[in-house]
Amino acid sequence: MLSKNTLKFIKSLQQKKIRKQEQLFFVEGSKNVTELLQSDYEVSQVLFTQQYGKGHAELLKRSNADIFEVSQTTLESVGSFQSNDAALAVAKSKPNTPIEMTSDEWVIALDDVKDPGNLGTIIRIADWYGIQKLLLSEESAEFYNPKVLHASMGSFTRVKVFYTDLKSQFEKAGLPIYGAFLEGESIYESKFGKGGIILMGNESNGISRELESSVTHKITIPRFGKAESLNVAVATAIFCDNIKRSSK
Amino acid sequence: MLSKNTLKFIKSLQQKKIRKQEQLFFVEGSKNVTELLQSDYEVSQVLFTQQYGKGHAELLKRSNADIFEVSQTTLESVGSFQSNDAALAVAKSKPNTPIEMTSDEWVIALDDVKDPGNLGTIIRIADWYGIQKLLLSEESAEFYNPKVLHASMGSFTRVKVFYTDLKSQFEKAGLPIYGAFLEGESIYESKFGKGGIILMGNESNGISRELESSVTHKITIPRFGKAESLNVAVATAIFCDNIKRSSK
Incomplete structure (x- = not known):
């Protein structure tokens, strides 16, 4: 049975502090829950409507998670969506692990x-563009934010x-770093190699001074x-589009 | 003096119904208010903080609008922003007027x-890409939504x-229509002329069946x-990027 305390606990995962402390997060909606169940994430609970359950019976059966059929109202009361007629799932977050970078693949920073x-x-x-590695500065948005x-x-x-x-990662990696600036070489004229780092800046301030000097x-x-x-x-x-088209 | 009724009226412009009825809308934040004041829109009121006023004294003086220095709290109480330390301006919306399309320019539909x-x-x-004309189906989001x-x-x-x-516009225009589909010719291989219509579909359903037959x-x-x-x-x-780079 799904207890009130469990619902309260899931709801508390809307807070970053609790997510960090518990090393858990949740996702909502049909697409995200289905992708989560097909991934290597360790899913602990799935709350779903009758309708979602009908369409995903096999997937739910194969999962090791505790599964609960609930009403749409329950989904909306614990999650962050205004409207959710499908599902919500709780899973274990992954530890912050260094990623390996090689010269023949692209990384977004x-x-x-x-x-x-x-x-x-x-x-x-x-x-979409087949880039699987992202480096994020400590002040970037939190990955597990709903x-x-x-x-x-x-x-x-x-x-x-x-x-x-990022600064020390760039130094360690020794890879070409392509930074997005308002004044630089036209992306239409640029020659891109087989790999490197694509560096994008903050919404208001762009790439910081400190990192600008690392950009090659x-x-x-x-x-x-x-x-x-x-x-x-x-x-x-x-x-990504310009880089991938040039390497096609 | 800025009356309570005026503030109440501005706040009511958060509702689409009132915007339509009054043919008025508002914009918020430094960037949008400044651009509005520099445009051909008829601005009726500007509410601004002391700080914004200092930085934009000339622009405010040149305007025919009623201008009011207010507190940040007032801005936030009438507008839709959680935080606004700059300005809010009310202007007259433009009538829904047909746009002319020629074969040597790009239009987004x-x-x-x-x-x-x-x-x-x-x-x-x-x-950004120098495209100034947009055709929107009747069910699209409202232009003057904050x-x-x-x-x-x-x-x-x-x-x-x-x-x-859109259907009847496309028939009238007789221009090439480039539609975004998951299965079509690669944009990297496509030849684009000097102009035409770029058609993009709904977030969930893509381009409707009805319009698909108009796509060339x-x-x-x-x-x-x-x-x-x-x-x-x-x-x-x-x-836009692929089309513009191919015509450079």
């Missing part, structure tokens, strides 16, 4: 990208993230109109 | 893009939008990883 929606969208973009996971549309299950001091290639997305800048997730997508 | 953040981001992208204007980061002042029945070129953004799809604003940016 984010310098204080703070908006959870932006981080989630960037994770989805990385996954808004990040939601915006990632399930792609969070396929990327590795490492929160770290300053790259610009050409502008044809008058907008002052592009959203950081949009700019990341254009970087 | 949106088939039921419902999320205000997506619409605002697409407007910012259009403005979330749309906010996400546009001032670019809303430089685009023309026309809410209309089905185009796909190549995928290298496993994400099921890209966010519609991100996909729009990649379309």
Whole structure:
């Protein structure tokens, strides 16, 4: 039976502090819960509506999680979605583990990208372009924030993230670092190798002074109109697209 | 003097119904208010903090609007922002006027893009790539929704939008229509002319069956990883970028 205390506990995972302390998080909605159940995450509980249960009976049966059929109202009372007629699942978060970088693959590094929606969208973009590794500065949005996971549309299950001091990582890696600047070489003219680090800056301030000196290639997305800048997730997508098309 | 009734009235413009009825809207934050004051919009009121006033004295003086120095608390009490230490301005909305389309320019058409953040981001992208005309299906998000204007980061002042029945517009225009589909010709291989219509579909359902038959070129953004799809604003940016780079 699903107790009131369990529901209260799941709801408390909306707070970052509790997520860190318990090393647990939750995801909501059909797409994310289904992707989570198909991933290597350790899922402890799944709450789902009758309708979701019908469509995903096999997946739920195969899971080692405790499963509970609940009402839509219950899902909405514990989760962060205004409307959720599908499911919510609790899983164990992964430890913050260094990622290995080699010269023949691409890694995205984010310098204080703070908006959870932006981080989630960037994770989805990385996954679309086959980039599985992200380096995040300590001040970046938290990976297990429900808004990040939601915006990632399930792609969070396929990327590795490492929160770290970017400066020292860059020094250790010794790889080419392509940084997004408003003044740099046109991305249409740039030659990209087989791999390296794509560095994107904070929403308001761009790439910090401290990291600017680590950048080996300053790259610009050409502008044809008058907008002052592009959203950081949009700019990341254009970087990935140009890099991948040039290596095709 | 700024009366309580005026504040109440401005606050009521958070509702779409009132915006439509009064043909007025508001924008918030330094960037959007400044861009609005520099545009051809008819601004009726500007509420601003002492700090914003100091930095924009000339601009405020040149305006025909009623201007009021207020506290940050007042700004936050009438507007939609959680935090606003700069300004809020009320302006007259523009009538829904047909846009002319010629064969040597690009127009973005949106088939039921419902999320205000997506619409605002697409407007910012259009403005970056020098695309000034947007055709929107009647069911698309409302241009003057505060979330749309906010996400546009001032670019809303430089685009023309026309809410209309897309099907009949497409028939009238007789232009090439490039539609974003998951299965089509690779955007890397596509030949783009000097102009045409870029058609993007709804967040969940893509381009509707009804409009699919109007599409003259089905185009796909190549995928290298496993994400099921890209966010519609991100996909729009990649379309614009590929089209503009090919015509450079």
